[in-house]
Amino acid sequence: MDPYDYQARMTRRPMVKVAELQKEQRLKHVIFADQIDRGLIEHLCGVADMIRTISKTKKGSLYLTDLLPHKRAMMYFTQPSTRTFLSFMAACQILGITCNEVRDRNTSSEVKGESPFDSIRMFSSYFDIIIMRSNEKTFAEGCAYLMNDLESSGQRHVPIVNGGSGSEEHPTQALLDIYTMTRTFQFSDPKDSLKWSRFDDLRKTYPGLTKGLDNKVYAFCGDIGRGRTVRSLCKLLTQYDDPTLIFIAPEIPSLRLSTEMRDSLTAAGAKVIEVSSFEDIVNGKPVIEMIDCLYMTRIQKEHNNPVDAELLQTMDLSRYCLTLELVNRMKQYAPILHPFPRDSNFGEIPPEIDTNPRVMYFRQARNGMWIRAALIAYLFDVDSRILNHFRDYYLNPIIV
Numbered sequence: 001m002d003p004y005d006y007q008a009r010m011t012r013r014p015m016v017k018v019a020e021l022q023k024e025q026r027l028k029h030v031i032f033a034d035q036i037d038r039g040l041i042e043h044l045c046g047v048a049d050m051i052r053t054i055s056k057t058k059k060g061s062l063y064l065t066d067l068l069p070h071k072r073a074m075m076y077f078t079q080p081s082t083r084t085f086l087s088f089m090a091a092c093q094i095l096g097i098t099c100n101e102v103r104d105r106n107t108s109s110e111v112k113g114e115s116p117f118d119s120i121r122m123f124s125s126y127f128d129i130i131i132m133r134s135n136e137k138t139f140a141e142g143c144a145y146l147m148n149d150l151e152s153s154g155q156r157h158v159p160i161v162n163g164g165s166g167s168e169e170h171p172t173q174a175l176l177d178i179y180t181m182t183r184t185f186q187f188s189d190p191k192d193s194l195k196w197s198r199f200d201d202l203r204k205t206y207p208g209l210t211k212g213l214d215n216k217v218y219a220f221c222g223d224i225g226r227g228r229t230v231r232s233l234c235k236l237l238t239q240y241d242d243p244t245l246i247f248i249a250p251e252i253p254s255l256r257l258s259t260e261m262r263d264s265l266t267a268a269g270a271k272v273i274e275v276s277s278f279e280d281i282v283n284g285k286p287v288i289e290m291i292d293c294l295y296m297t298r299i300q301k302e303h304n305n306p307v308d309a310e311l312l313q314t315m316d317l318s319r320y321c322l323t324l325e326l327v328n329r330m331k332q333y334a335p336i337l338h339p340f341p342r343d344s345n346f347g348e349i350p351p352e353i354d355t356n357p358r359v360m361y362f363r364q365a366r367n368g369m370w371i372r373a374a375l376i377a378y379l380f381d382v383d384s385r386i387l388n389h390f391r392d393y394y395l396n397p398i399i400v
């Protein structure tokens with residue numbers, strides 16, 4: 001029997017799998033967005049806010065780097081990455097964790113025939129956490145089962161964190177997206193005073209506007225069917241009250257919302273609307289004018305089969321690109337997100353939009369570092385130390 005054959009476990013219902021990836025109400029491994037509930041999102045966003053505040057001073061930074069200097073992380077990224085790799089590495093460094101990496105299988109003993117699961121088991125001998133990206137949908141999941149099996153037999157095991165699994169999942173991207181939205185929809189402005197707040201001003205134009213992520217209209221534009229970030233983020237958005245999810249995608253089946261995803265989002269309470277352009281009318285208004293938050297994505301040409309490639313060549317795809325004219329028709333407060341990389345040849349977000357106040361994608365990338373630091377602190381169980389430190393030194397400073 002092949003000890004690395006996890007196929008039967010992978011076909012189980014999500015809830016059964018989720019239970020296996022946690023221990024005593026805490027996550028052991030982070031593989032699926034389904035593992036992350038609203039309570040955990042709010043906890044991690046709070047810890048991330050505290051880490052970013054504590055980091056502002058040298059004293060605070062040194063406090064944080066003293067939390068986990070005895071831990072080592074393996075970054076096993078066999079698929080290209082800029083943001084996820086570097087922000088996880090920076091997050092580890094914030095907490096004092098030493099990092100090592102394998103980014104190219106040709107530099108590891110996999111070129112001699114070592115299996116990727118053997119590689120993972122070896123990494124777990126030297127490191128305390130494995131953060132990984134793979135083009136295989138189920139590899140990170142299999143690695144988590146491998147660690148669980150090692151734990152069951154009393155052997156060394158470490159947390160596995162999925163930094164992107166094929167076209168399937170990118171749960172920590174979803175976390176940083178939600179963190180960015182959470183901060184944006186707090187509507188707090190440095191210029192706010194007792195007499196004036198940006199939120200009160202906005203309410204004069206948008207009387208129904210509320211703080212927070214509940215009851216909002218989220219639009220996703222571009223490659224919906226093949227994008228792992230959209231898939232994971234939508235799952236987290238269903239944790240909020242009455243989300244409306246609008247999908248704007250070319251009329252090519254593989255790029256549109258899958259039936260399985262549509263059914264699961266609807267079953268989770270989301271209102272799902274599918275259109276082909278920002279100008280399509282929904283509830284009497286063009287989509288571009290009713291959006292509370294816009295999530296742009298790249299057309300992922302690397303996943304094209306010959307039929308998709310031919311269809312894409314014959315289509316006018318400019319309607320999946322933003323223009324300044326479109327942006328200026330959006331609600332004043334509506335943030336524009338993009339997981340990045342953007343495709344500079346395709347131009348779904350031309351750089352002239354970068355200075356628009358609605359743009360969040362650069363902050364979004366930086367937020368990834370803070371929320372990933374919060375997640376790692378949580379996985380190593382030092383999040384409560386950060387909470388206590390923040391309470392003692394920032395909320396109720398101890399006077400000596």
Ligand code: CP
Nearest residue numbers: 081082083084339340
């Ligand atoms: N958003 C994202 O996953 O970016 P990278 O592919 O650069 O990690």
